[in-house]
Amino acid sequence: MIRIRLLTIIDCLSTYSSKELPLTLQEIKTLISQEYDLDLTDKMIRNELEFLQSTTSTYKVESRNSAANYREKAYFLENTSFQIHELRYLMDAVSSARFISQLETKQLIYKLRGLTDEITSKRLANELIHSEGKIVIKHFADNVQSLHEAIKANKCIKFQYGRYNVKKEFILSREGSFYEVIPLGVVWYQEYYYLVAKEWGKEKIIQYRIDRMSSVINTEGIWAPDPGFDLERYVSQLFNMYSGERRNIAIEFDNHLINVIIDRFGINAKIDPISDNRFLLQTEGIVSDGLVRWLLTWGADAKAVGPADLVERMKKEITRYSGLYT
Template sequence: MSRDRVLAIINCLSTYSSKDEPITLQKIKAILKQEYGLDLKDKMIRNELNYLQSPESSYPVVKEKNKNNYKENVYFLKEMAFQVHELRYLMDAISAARFISPTETRQLLYKLRGLTDEVTSKLLANELVLSESKVTIEHFAENIQTLHEAIRAKRCVKFQYGRYNVDKKFVLSREGGFYEVIPLGVVWSQEYYYLIAQEREKEKIIQYRIDRMSNVLKTEDSFSPIPGFNLKNHVAHLFNMFSGEKGNIAIEFDHHLINVVIDRFGIDARIKKISDTRFLLETEGIVSDGLVRWLLTWGADAKAVRPAELVEKMKKEVERYQGLYT
């Protein structure tokens, strides 16, 4: 067995064969000669294929009878690194991600299609329409990696933070001063990456859009995990990634919104029917502007019941709406 010959055959099969379109020994022979410069005898190729069909092979090859010529065998790799639907999931996620620039999106999609054979690659040609709001963010990938490394090493980070103004100029907060925080986790929500963090010397946990960060640096200061903090639970209680105070929330909904509520709070949400048209949701969550705006999405079909702070926030926001149209 020649290592180079075996690798060439594996590459040949992974590129030009599939379960639906296996290839013959003569086709393998022609490809090996044309693309790899290997002029091999049939017996030599057959020996390598026999090895790849054995239990010792890490790349199991399947041999079948050719449907078009029963006297001839055809071959394909038994298992590919990715199934076609798995590659489709990855490609669609990359296409939809606003923080991946159009150029990098095209490069990544091309690389993903290269992970399978030519036949399967053609099945992936119908790509998801790219988001029109994709943007190019300088050093975004490096910033993400720096944050992950800091969380793993339990090191604090510092960064500058800003937003666009109405003149479409990116303006740094705190006159360009650095935020110094304890990084608790990175999450991807609503097409954006967020850093969940606690600012130094403060108790409040805040969400920062990573695409609004610049000059992200890992510091020498270490930190200890916050006792009892659970990143998954924290994110589950947020609405549109707004910060606020946690509380026991009760909201009335019209029956037609039951699937909206289950999608947001899960099948185990505490739901009680209170009339032929309304049901009550009781849950724990963050009382914030994000929750207010989410409830206003459903108009009069959703009504905040408690806490009083949430009810008051809803009243004030409704008054603002009324003021716009008088």
């Protein structure tokens, strides 16, 4: 009975109290009677509250003078799991993730709000509005987990891969044949999960959208981690997750893009003024269609200087682009 009393008071404080709205002893007593169908005396509740405020208790119950009666104490259970802003971050991340279906989004947000008291939960009622639609992907969560487990166990995997055509039909690449790869890491980039991997027997590293993968299966193959490969560094050099050759690149930008470049390459990026209104960025990056298209987003405010093959790719793409409007 003593354990039931203690657990009931803990649950009552966890559900109905907060730092902003603590509960008096009489309020606790009323709630326990109404919501838990348990009749406790003032002494029983007071004894449990004294224990919960002692150093012996693993729960941190605080008290202060009641706003209604300064002679009366009011109690609340300090939330040691999540602060309200932390829950808000998690809720917003779930809401914005396109690969989490609308139904699963609602279920996850409901569970997240259940990790705090009712008062704080109500403050989290206003959900993030996402500008892009959700997509439903069969076995997506299972695939992500399978990939993480394969990477941890150094297991090779195989899977089928495909894309939609203009008729909105999902067509498997290679006529449905399996890709066999060494999985190096899972990356979340611009609302999508990607697998960074090497195809079996090849050295080139390729990124695969996980929502386009199906039938993910472990193989008998085992791979040894490359101590010289830094996944975080590699991903930082990609542009829109396109694969390519790692090169030293140099790009001129108009000064008004300085914050964009610092956001992308970091405060320690090698940036040098070259005129009153232009600066030069020198960095290591993956030369690819992704880099070309990323540079084109800035129009004439960005100019590739080197390497020479990047400059040529830019010229060809600009010629092709301008030809659409002749």
